[in-house]
Every structure is written in structure tokens, then in C-alpha cells.
Amino acid sequence: MLDGKIAIVTGGGTGIGAATAALLAKNGAHVIVTSELAVAAMQPVVDRIVAAGGSAEAATCDVMDRAAIAALFAGAERAHGKVDILVQSAGVCFWGPIEDMSAGKIDTMFGVNTIGPISMIQAAIPVMRRAGGGAIVNISSGAAVLGVNEFAVYAATKAAIAHFTRTLAPxxxxxxxxVNSIGPGSVRTQMLGFTSDELTPEQQEAMVRREARSVSPYGNAMMEPDDIAQVVLFLVSDAARALQGSFLLADQGISSAMLPPAS
Incomplete structure (x- = not known):
């Protein structure tokens, strides 16, 4: 499906990014796994891809560092001649009452979730243009369209990147x-502390109660990273040629049938 394609995946060391990198590689792409982490920290993702018969490499790139972004794309084009796919999964989330939200946390969320993806796209455009085109997927959030208590700043950053995607498309x-974007619902990732080894017994019990009342037809309130990776794969493939500037909600219906509180 993606044979011969060169893909860059930000936030590729964990969560949705790691799952996306693995799935794109499984379908024939050479994947450049990037995050602010050291290459050694991302190497396990690369090793798993290679062990499964795929092709990948790791490169450190902080999406808030424009010089590092320029170097990433210049290096990719020099080594591979092109970049066909950019998936922007790097993200950060802090939540709590707005009056308690520090300036540092606000700046970091807008920097990583909004300004960073914009800077990446600025660097990607000329490289993709020289290659004859490409596909970009920005990971937004279901919170971009659904009011979630104490997530106001995070939601604002994700709404911004979703609307940026729509208005950039033409x-x-x-x-x-x-260029398209995805609005995931609750995904079992480290960013939100939803991996099973990070939950306290009380939180695990609350999750069981929440899943028992889930609106999902599968009966699970939490999705896995691969659920979102599958949507990404569709969007970067030729099967999605009709989609340009779209925002795809991948939230198991949460936005149309609000889940009850986890507790």
C-alpha cells in the first residue's frame, strides 16, 4: 500500500505515534520515528519495526525547535530523496482548573500541540512539493469539539490545529x-496516564465502571493506539484521495453520546 513512501512520524516513541510508525512500516513505508527523546529511547520502536520486516530509523526532533525541524527535513531529503508522509502525533496534555494553570504549562501545550505542527508543515511543504506531493495527518482531539471539564487549554490547542488543517487545505x-486531521477520544496512552501499569487500584476500578457504561458498541471506553493508527493509515493512502481538510472524529461516539463520569 505504501511501498517506496518515506514517512515522518512525530511523537513516534510512544502511544499513537509508535503504533502509527509500526503500521505504516508494516504497509511498506520507510518510517523516520521522531520525538524530543534521545535516539536510544526510540530505538525499541525501530527495533520492533525492523524485527517485523519493516524499515525505520530514529531521529531526535523537538517540534518547538525550528532549527531542529529544518535539519530533520533536510536530512530526510538528503538521505531518501523525498518525504511523502507527515504524521503529527507529538502532544502534551495538562489539565486542571484554569485559574491554577501555570503560564509554563499553557505555553508548552500551545507550543507542542499547535505551533509545533505548524512549523513542521512549513518545513514539509517545499520538500513534498519537490517530490510531487504528499499526505499530512495532524492528530487533534475529540476535545476540540466537546467541552471537557478542566481541559480548556488543551482543548483550545487541539481545536486550533483542527481548524488550521481545514483552512490550510485549499x-x-x-x-x-x-492535509487532514483526526480527533481521537480516550486512548490508552502514557500522555493521559491511561496505561494499565500507571493506574492505581481505585483508578482501575473506576475504569471498569466506565467501560461497563460505555457507549461504544465494543463495550470499551478506552481505545488502543492502534485504533487511531488504522485511521491514519487510511488517510495517508490513496483510498482517502477524496478527503482534504477533513476532521475525522475517532472517539467511539463520545461526542454524540456523552459518557457518564468514570466515578
């Missing part, structure tokens, strides 16, 4: 570059 179509 500009990029002239370069044969498709």
Missing part, C-alpha cells in the same frame, strides 16, 4: 498535498 492542494 492552499496545499495546489501542491498535490493532502
Amino acid at each position: 492552499e496545499l492542494r495546489r501542491s498535490n498535498i493532502r
Whole structure:
């Protein structure tokens, strides 16, 4: 499906990014796994991809560092001749009452979740244009369209990148570059502290109660990273040629049938 394609996946060391990197590689792409982590910290993701017969490498890149972003794309083009796919999964989330939210946390969320992806796209456009086009997927959030208590700043950063995607689309179509975004619901990732080994017994019990009342037809309130990776794979493939500037909610219906509180 993606044979010969070169993909960059930000936030590729964990969670949705790691699952996406593995799935793109499984479908034939050479994946450059990036995050702010040291290469050694991302190497297990690369090793698993290679062990499964895929092709990948790791590269450190902080999405708030424009010089590092420029170096990432220049290096990718120099080594592989092109970049076909950019998946922006790097993200950070802090939550709590707005009056208690520090300036540092606010700046970091807007920097990583909004300004960083914009900077990545600025660097990607000329590289993709020289290759004849490409596909970009920005990971937004279901919180972009659904009010979630004490997540106001995070939701604002994700709403911004979703609307940026929509309004950027007509500009990029002239370069044969498709750009779309995804709004995941609750995904079992380290960012939100939802991996099983990070939950206290009380939190695990609350999760069981929440899943018992889930609106999902599968009966699970929490999705796995691979559930979102599958949507990414569709969006970067030729099967999604009709989609440009779209925001796909992948939230198991949470936004249309609000889940009861976990407790």
C-alpha cells in the first residue's frame, strides 16, 4: 500500500505515534520515528519495526525547535530523496482548573500541540512539493469539539490545529498535498496516564465502571493506539484521495453520546 513512501512520524516513541510508525512500516513505508527523546529511547520502536520486516530509523526532533525541524527535513531529503508522509502525533496534555494553570504549562501545550505542527508543515511543504506531493495527518482531539471539564487549554490547542488543517487545505492542494486531521477520544496512552501499569487500584476500578457504561458498541471506553493508527493509515493512502481538510472524529461516539463520569 505504501511501498517506496518515506514517512515522518512525530511523537513516534510512544502511544499513537509508535503504533502509527509500526503500521505504516508494516504497509511498506520507510518510517523516520521522531520525538524530543534521545535516539536510544526510540530505538525499541525501530527495533520492533525492523524485527517485523519493516524499515525505520530514529531521529531526535523537538517540534518547538525550528532549527531542529529544518535539519530533520533536510536530512530526510538528503538521505531518501523525498518525504511523502507527515504524521503529527507529538502532544502534551495538562489539565486542571484554569485559574491554577501555570503560564509554563499553557505555553508548552500551545507550543507542542499547535505551533509545533505548524512549523513542521512549513518545513514539509517545499520538500513534498519537490517530490510531487504528499499526505499530512495532524492528530487533534475529540476535545476540540466537546467541552471537557478542566481541559480548556488543551482543548483550545487541539481545536486550533483542527481548524488550521481545514483552512490550510485549499492552499496545499495546489501542491498535490493532502492535509487532514483526526480527533481521537480516550486512548490508552502514557500522555493521559491511561496505561494499565500507571493506574492505581481505585483508578482501575473506576475504569471498569466506565467501560461497563460505555457507549461504544465494543463495550470499551478506552481505545488502543492502534485504533487511531488504522485511521491514519487510511488517510495517508490513496483510498482517502477524496478527503482534504477533513476532521475525522475517532472517539467511539463520545461526542454524540456523552459518557457518564468514570466515578
